[in-house]
Amino acid sequence: MSDGDDRLAPVIPLFGGAAPAAPAERGVAGRGAGPAHRGDADVVNAGGVDAALAPDGDERAAAWHPTWTAQVADLGGQDDEPEGDSADESAAAGEAALLRKLRTRSLSVREARGVLREREVDEASSDEIVERFVGLGYLDDAKLAEQxxxxAVDRKGQGRRAVSQTLSQRGIPREVVDAVLAELxxxxxxxxxxxxxxxARSMRDLDREVALRxxxxxxARRGYGGGALAAARQALDEASRPQPRGVRFDG
Structure with a gap:
């Protein structure tokens, strides 16, 4: 072989195997060589990445098998949450929110249902949570009414009517309200x-009618009924009486 000849000498297999293919036969394009072999394109795209990104009409796109698309769709569907899981998560979040509320103040059964409704807990789950909390003593309308x-009576000095309104506003059932008021x-x-x-002591300098009104x-605003006017008159009468002076003894 001459020095100017840049071709490689043929490789002779030592153990009788087939000679390796020339570069052009392995799909590697040389100078002036044609496109790569079709079978090699299939191997290159077996991973699916190149085939997914190949433009329409590219030979590499043929390597994408239709069953792979179905597999990807199945994998994507695994992320979808079942409807039951969503309802369970809402119920769990609602129960946690209700417990946080109960740590700060007592709630009536109606108020507890309102907390669960705000958390979009379905009616069946709400009934189950409320029933369980009542059984545990977390919710007790009768005990809350007594508190x-x-x-209202001992600390705020409110009358019966104001007490009744307060209990009704907190969602205490009417029969519980009547039972508690009957014990007063x-x-x-x-x-x-x-x-x-x-x-009345601070109204001595006011006109009688103004002070009475x-x-x-x-x-009335404190919930006292028909006896409010009579109590006001008596208190003003007592406040207007002259205060007795102390008795002095001359020595």
């Missing part, structure tokens, strides 16, 4: 008079 009555002592006039006496209005 509200104690606060019949001392509403005395409690109204005590409140009126405290306020203001004091009776305050009693």
């Amino acid at each position: 509200l009555v104690h606060t 002592p019949d001392d509403e006039f005395e409690r109204a008079l005590d409140f009126a006496r405290q306020k 203001r004091l009776s209005g305050q009693l």
Whole structure:
């Protein structure tokens, strides 16, 4: 072989195997060589990446097998959440929100249902949660009513009518409200008079009618009924009486 000849010498197999194919036969394009062999394109695109990105009409696109598309669709469908899971997640989130509320204040059954409704908990799950919380003692309308009555009467000095309105606004059932109010002592006039006496001392300099109107209005806003006007009159009468002077003994 001459020095100017740039062709390679043929390779002779040592163990009787077939001679390796020339570069052009393996699909590697040389100078002036034609396109790569069709079979090699199939191997290159077996991974699917090149075939998915190949433009229409490219020979590499033929390597994409239709069953692979079905497999990708099946894999994508695995991410879809079943309808039951979504409902369970809403119920769990609603129950957690209700527990957080109950840690800060007591709730009636109606208020608890409102919390679950805001969290879009379905009715069946809401019934199950409320029933379970009632069984655990987390929700107790009768106990809550007693607490509200104690606060209204002993701490705020409210009358029976105001107490009834407060319980109704908190969602306490009517039968529970009536039962709790029936246990209150019949001392509403005395409690109204005590409140009126405290306020009447600061109204001594006012006109009688003005003081009576203001004091009776305050009693009415606190939920005292028909005895409010009588209690206001008596308290103003007592406040207008001259205060007894101390007795002096001359030595």
